[in-house]
Amino acid sequence: MIEATLCFPMRSRSNGDDPTASADDAPDEVLLIEKRRGLGEGWYNGPGGKLESAETPRECAVRETREEVGLGIDPADLEKAGELRFLLNGEEHTFCHVFRTTEFDGEPAASAEARPEWVPVEDVPYDQMWEDDRLWLPTVLEGETVRGEFRFEAEGDEPLDEAEFVDHDLETGVSFEAGD
Numbered sequence: 001m002i003e004a005t006l007c008f009p010m011r012s013r014s015n016g017d018d019p020t021a022s023a024d025d026a027p028d029e030v031l032l033i034e035k036r037r038g039l040g041e042g043w044y045n046g047p048g049g050k051l052e053s054a055e056t057p058r059e060c061a062v063r064e065t066r067e068e069v070g071l072g073i074d075p076a077d078l079e080k081a082g083e084l085r086f087l088l089n090g091e092e093h094t095f096c097h098v099f100r101t102t103e104f105d106g107e108p109a110a111s112a113e114a115r116p117e118w119v120p121v122e123d124v125p126y127d128q129m130w131e132d133d134r135l136w137l138p139t140v141l142e143g144e145t146v147r148g149e150f151r152f153e154a155e156g157d158e159p160l161d162e163a164e165f166v167d168h169d170l171e172t173g174v175s176f177e178a179g180d
């Protein structure tokens with residue numbers, strides 16, 4: 001079983017030229033990446049990746065976001081937003097911790113692994129993402145929490161990103177343990 005993370009940095013578009021804007025405006029843009037290699041290549045997703053040994057999910061999300069798009073994040077500023085279990089042919093394939101944050105340093109920059117892009121929440125390209133994303137990501141981007149299980153079926157040795165998405169269970173408004 002692979003343990004992995006996704007991190008969704010968010011910001012409010014309305015600053016600078018909008019006189020009605022305030023710093024308290026709800027975040028309405030999300031930083032997505034177009035993945036340039038590996039699992040989900042060519043698709044959009046949040047920065048993220050697999051946990052390295054002895055690393056917590058939070059540390060992994062911080063490291064992957066720095067490596068992939070160059071943003072600095074304090075682990076304490078990550079808000080846990082979801083836990084997703086991906087099953088392939090009935091077996092647990094990946095357990096993914098989802099985080100959200102509005103606090104980060106720097107400007108996103110492309111890397112060998114990812115091309116970053118700020119996207120208005122209403123324009124998230126769900127047709128160019130993992131099929132399950134449209135089911136849970138809107139809730140995460142609204143500031144809510146999710147816990148879900150997503151079942152994929154594949155023939156032979158097909159990788160997860162070539163498998164067929166079959167069905168799912170999803171719960172919203174869940175609580176996570178402090179420190180998760």
Ligand SMILES: CNc1ncnc2c1ncn2[C@@H]1O[C@H](COP(=O)(O)OP(=O)(O)OP(=O)(O)O)[C@@H](O)[C@H]1O
Binds near residue numbers: 004037048051
């Ligand atoms: C099945 N439905 C899915 N829906 C949405 N997101 C999914 C996903 N399945 C995997 N993911 C995410 O895809 C990334 C893969 O990361 P992946 O490139 O394998 O990891 P990492 O950056 O460590 O790669 P290297 O092995 O170093 O190349 C990682 O964030 C993981 O959470």
